[in-house]
Amino acid sequence: MLDIALLGCGGSMPIPNRFLTSLLIKYKGRKILIDCGEGTQVSMKILKWGFKSIDIICITHRHGDHILGLPGLLSTIGNSGRTKPITIIGPRGIEAIIKGLKLAVPNIPFQVEIIEDPKGLLGVKVSSEGMKVKKTIHEESYNDDFVISTLELDHSVPCIGYSFYIPRRPKFNIDKAISNEVPKELWKKLQSGEVVIYEGKSFEPKMVLGKERKGIKLSYIMDTRPIDTISGFIRNSDLFICEGTYGDDEDLEKAIKNKHMIFREAAQLAYEGDVDELLITHFSPAMDEPELYIENAKKIFYNTNIGHDRLIKSISFKDE
Amino acid sequence: MLDIALLGCGGSMPIPNRFLTSLLIKYKGRKILIDCGEGTQVSMKILKWGFKSIDIICITHRHGDHILGLPGLLSTIGNSGRTKPITIIGPRGIEAIIKGLKLAVPNIPFQVEIIEDPKGLLGVKVSSEGMKVKKTIHEESYNDDFVISTLELDHSVPCIGYSFYIPRRPKFNIDKAISNEVPKELWKKLQSGEVVIYEGKSFEPKMVLGKERKGIKLSYIMDTRPIDTISGFIRNSDLFICEGTYGDDEDLEKAIKNKHMIFREAAQLAYEGDVDELLITHFSPAMDEPELYIENAKKIFYNTNIGHDRLIKSISFKDE
Numbered sequence: 316m317l318d319i320a321l322l323g324c325g326g327s328m329p330i331p332n333r334f335l336t337s338l339l340i341k342y343k344g345r346k347i348l349i350d351c352g353e354g355t356q357v358s359m360k361i362l363k364w365g366f367k368s369i370d371i372i373c374i375t376h377r378h379g380d381h382i383l384g385l386p387g388l389l390s391t392i393g394n395s396g397r398t399k400p401i402t403i404i405g406p407r408g409i410e411a412i413i414k415g416l417k418l419a420v421p422n423i424p425f426q427v428e429i430i431e432d433p434k435g436l437l438g439v440k441v442s443s444e445g446m447k448v449k450k451t452i453h454e455e456s457y458n459d460d461f462v463i464s465t466l467e468l469d470h471s472v473p474c475i476g477y478s479f480y481i482p483r484r485p486k487f488n489i490d491k492a493i494s495n496e497v498p499k500e501l502w503k504k505l506q507s508g509e510v511v512i513y514e515g516k517s518f519e520p521k522m523v524l525g526k527e528r529k530g531i532k533l534s535y536i537m538d539t540r541p542i543d544t545i546s547g548f549i550r551n552s553d554l555f556i557c558e559g560t561y562g563d564d565e566d567l568e569k570a571i572k573n574k575h576m577i578f579r580e581a582a583q584l585a586y587e588g589d590v591d592e593l594l595i596t597h598f599s600p601a602m603d604e605p606e607l608y609i610e611n612a613k614k615i616f617y618n619t620n621i622g623h624d625r626l627i628k629s630i631s632f633k634d635e
Numbered sequence: 636m637l638d639i640a641l642l643g644c645g646g647s648m649p650i651p652n653r654f655l656t657s658l659l660i661k662y663k664g665r666k667i668l669i670d671c672g673e674g675t676q677v678s679m680k681i682l683k684w685g686f687k688s689i690d691i692i693c694i695t696h697r698h699g700d701h702i703l704g705l706p707g708l709l710s711t712i713g714n715s716g717r718t719k720p721i722t723i724i725g726p727r728g729i730e731a732i733i734k735g736l737k738l739a740v741p742n743i744p745f746q747v748e749i750i751e752d753p754k755g756l757l758g759v760k761v762s763s764e765g766m767k768v769k770k771t772i773h774e775e776s777y778n779d780d781f782v783i784s785t786l787e788l789d790h791s792v793p794c795i796g797y798s799f800y801i802p803r804r805p806k807f808n809i810d811k812a813i814s815n816e817v818p819k820e821l822w823k824k825l826q827s828g829e830v831v832i833y834e835g836k837s838f839e840p841k842m843v844l845g846k847e848r849k850g851i852k853l854s855y856i857m858d859t860r861p862i863d864t865i866s867g868f869i870r871n872s873d874l875f876i877c878e879g880t881y882g883d884d885e886d887l888e889k890a891i892k893n894k895h896m897i898f899r900e901a902a903q904l905a906y907e908g909d910v911d912e913l914l915i916t917h918f919s920p921a922m923d924e925p926e927l928y929i930e931n932a933k934k935i936f937y938n939t940n941i942g943h944d945r946l947i948k949s950i951s952f953k954d955e
Contacts, residue, residue, distance in 0.1 A: 328711050329677045353707040354674050357649045379710050379740050387673040387703045391648050411738065418735035420699050 317342050317481065317531050317630045319554070322358040324605075324622040326538075326560050326575075326597040327380055334358040334624055335380045336597045338535060338556060340479065342461065343441045347371040348388075349477060349535055355384035356391050362625055367395040370446035371439070373463070374405035375537045376474035377412045385413065389427070390420045400426035402448045404463070406473040407432040432473075437463040457484050457508040457520075466548040468539035470574045476536040478548060483632050484508070488525035495522040531630050534590070537597055540571065541580045546587035553630045555588060556622075557581040559595035562608025582612035582619055596622035637662050637801065637851050637950045639874070642678040644925075644942040646858075646880050646895075646917040647700055654678040654944055655700045656917045658855060658876060660799065662781065663761045668708075669693040669797060669855055675704035676711050682945055687715040690766035691759070693783070694725035695857045696794035697732045705733065709747070710740045720746035722768045724783070726793040727752040752793075757783040777804050777828045777840075786868040788859035790894045796856040798868060803952050804828070808845035815842040851950050854910070857917055860891065861900045866907035873950045875908060876942075877901040879915035882928025902932035902939055916942035 318341040323334025335352025339359065346369045348355070359366065369392060375381055392401070403413060410429045417427070430437070430448065438452040438459035448463075455462050459482070466476040487506045497518055501511050505523045512518075534549040537558045549555050560575035561567075570577045578595055585593035593616050598605045605621050612619040620626075638661040643654025655672025659679065666689045668675070679686065689712060695701055712721070723733060730749045737747070750757070750768065758772040758779035768783075775782050779802070786796040807826045817838055821831050825843045832838075854869040857878045869875050880895035881887075890897045898915055905913035913936050918925045925941050932939040940946075 328707070328714065329674070329680075331677060331681050353704065354649070354677060357651060357674060360649075361651050377739065379707055382739055383703075383707045384673065387648070387699055390699050394648065415735035415738035419697065419702055419732050 316632075317479075317533065319533065319556075319628050319630070320362055320364065321556075321594070321596060321622045321624065321626045322348075322355055322362065323352060323624050324596045324598055325352070325380070325600060326558070327600050329354050329380075330600050332624070333598070333600075335384070336537060336558075337384070339364060340533070342481070344368065344443065345370050345441055345446050347373065347446070347479070349373040350375055350381040350537065351384040351388055352380045353383040353387075356388045358624060359388075365395070366392045367397045368445075370399075370401060371448060371463075372401060372403045373477050373535075374403065374409055375468075375476065375535075376406055376470060376472050377409060378472065378538065381537070382412065382416070386416045386420045389417070389423050393420075393423045393425065398425050399445050400428050402428045402430060402446075404430045404433060404437070404448075404465075406467075406475045408473055432475075433463075433465055439463060455480060455482050457482055464548070466536075466544060468536065468545075469542045470538045470540075474538050476534065476539070476545070476548060478532060478534040478552065481531040483528040483530040485524040485526060485528055487523055491525065492523040497522050529633060531632060533630065534588075536584070538575065540574055541576055541584050545584050549584065549588035549590055552588065552590040554592050554594060554628065555585050555590040556594045556596060557584060558597035559605070559612070560597055560599050562598075562602055562605050562611060564611055578608050578612040578619075579615060582615035585616040585619070591618065593619045594622055594626075594628075595619065598622075636952075637799075637853065639853065639876075639948050639950070640682055640684065641876075641914070641916060641942045641944065641946045642675055642682065643672060643944050644916045644918055645672070645700070645920060646878070647920050649674050649700075650920050652944070653918070653920075655704070656857060656878075657704070659684060660853070662801070664688065664763065665690050665761055665766050667691040667693065667766070667799070670695055670701040670857065671704040671708055672700045673703040673707075676708045678944060679708075685715070686712045687717045688765075690719075690721060691768060691783075692721060692723045693797050693855075694723065694729055695788075695796070695855075696726055696790055696792050697729060698792065698858065701857070702732065702736070706736045706740045709737070709743050713740075713743045713745065718745050719765050720748050722748045722750060722766075724750045724753060724757070724768075724785075726787075726795045728793055752795075753783075753785055759783060775800060775802050777802055784868070786856075786864060788856065788865075789862045790858045790860075794858050796854065796859070796865070796868060798852060798854040798872065801851040803848040803850040805844040805846060805848055807843055811845065812843040817842050849953060851952060853950065854908075856904070858895065860894055861896055861904050865904050869904065869908035869910055872908065872910040874912050874914060874948065875905050875910040876914045876916060877904060878917035879925070879932070880917055880919050882918075882922055882925050882931060884931055898928050898932040898939075899935060902935035905936040905939070911938065913939045914942055914946075914948075915939065918942075
């Protein structure tokens with residue numbers, strides 16, 4: 316099971332009662348933060364999920380509303396007693412910006428490892444000690460606890476979207492194991508994903524495993540115009556968190572000019588990507604009550620929800 | 636008249652319902668901000684005094700709780716339509732930190748002029764167009780609308796205190812003008828502070844002005860141990876805003892270790908400096924209700940108040 320908390324739902328600048336867009340993901344007791352505008356740490360403090368177990372911070376782009384909370388958060392994570400490294404992932408150019416921000420908090424008691432502009436997939440192993448990011452992998456595998464993919468978006472500065480996929484191991488299939496004549500003593504190893512050589516013969520996991528099962532997929536697309544590549548990238552997400560800077564259809568021109576989306580466009584992406592649920596966030600400070608515009612999205616994609624600060628959701632594997 | 640608003644009262648890190656230490660000063664429709672921790676702009680937004688008319692930002696030191704709100708605030712001031720330069724004053728080393736933070740907000744539509752480690756006095760002229768800081772002046776004069784002084788404090792990094800003095804022109808004294816045989820046509824010019832040469836003779840303002848009158852003095856001392864030079868620096872302040880990170884006398888050891896003060900020490904400075912009022916702020920996040928410790932200060936300096944976010948005060952010239 317994966318838990319998410321939307322720490323803030325604002326774009327551009329923080330306003331009273333609406334922190335800037337940021338998402339916290341909890342998985343196996345460890346955490347990933349995506350985006351970190353000014354004040355993110357305050358929303359985290361209200362949420363009470365803790366600071367010390369944040370292992371990965373994903374940044375979509377270098378605009379202030381997505382990164383200016385970073386130095387304060389790193390400092391607070393330091394005060395929480397963390398000494399293990401943190402991995403920050405971001406688009407091209409992010410390393411220089413982070414180095415600049417870090418000048419203001421020079422005494423952080425842990426290393427910050429930056430992965431700039433990752434190409435391909437990043438496999439992540441999770442243990443009680445923390446999350447470990449492999450630089451790149453070639454394909455999803457059951458050896459990784461989850462996989463992070465990125466997609467280049469269309470904003471006024473380099474901006475990337477993220478998806479997180481937790482693969483689900485197929486069930487053990489005893490009939491298959493028997494019909495494939497797999498010795499019983501190998502069943503457990505094969506089930507756990509290992510290839511085993513036994514009496515000169517190679518046995519593979521698929522010889523004892525049933526059909527593929529869908530894992531958990533979460534996608535996060537901020538600060539972009541809707542581009543063709545998004546629907547494939549978010550395909551079959553259990554939850555698709557998407558920017559909807561403007562609710563009103565009449566703000567389309569503004570959205571085009573500022574390289575953002577209106578609710579209707581986010582819904583269209585959700586529909587094309589065949590996701591289970593759309594959660595809209597990143598609201599313009601000029602939009603007091605985003606809920607007023609929900610129908611603009613729902614008429615295109617029914618299972619749409621409008622974000623609010625510290626909205627929490629759990630996503631589980633579907634029974635199969 | 637001078638108005639102040641305490642934007643936040645927290646030290647170290649922002650917590651729910653307590654922004655980080657920051658002070659906004661309003662004078663003749665223009666504004667000065669002192670310190671700018673993360674979230675300062677949100678408190679300003681709640682206060683509704685506006686962003687565009689901030690002409691000077693004074694920074695006490697480079698710790699995150701005093702500067703990390705700066706890039707976001709500069710960006711928001713830019714969005715407010717400001718194009719005129721802003722002057723930032725701070726201790727040695729501040730320029731490099733500000734340059735680092737500014738990397739994250741590269742498109743600010745105004746110049747930032749930095750005065751690092753000012754020695755002596757800074758005279759400021761105020762007009763409806765904005766405040767203009769002269770680099771240094773040698774003494775207070777009625778030609779400046781107010782004067783900023785700084786004092787080196789004793790913290791773990793270079794840290795300076797600030798005082799703001801608005802001089803008050805003496806009243807016109809008709810008896811003196813007559814007894815000094817000042818021609819009537821010169822009275823107005825002399826009253827406004829000009830020296831006038833008339834029929835080969837020099838006339839000075841003091842020939843028509845009465846006795847000296849006390850101006851308005853505001854002092855701001857954050858993040859320091861109490862040192863000998865403070866009482867002279869804050870002498871006769873109408874309002875002395877001082878850090879009191881810890882309320883409990885028993886936290887003295889912690890205060891010494893972390894280079895901060897307990898309430899009692901702030902009160903002792905107020906007493907020695909013979910100020911009119913002490914306002915304590917910059918509370919440790921561990922101290923939920925600073926009000927509980929007010930007696931520790933009051934028994935040494937009676938006119939002590941405990942700060943809270945968006946506390947507002949007006950200071951007027953005293954009738955004389």
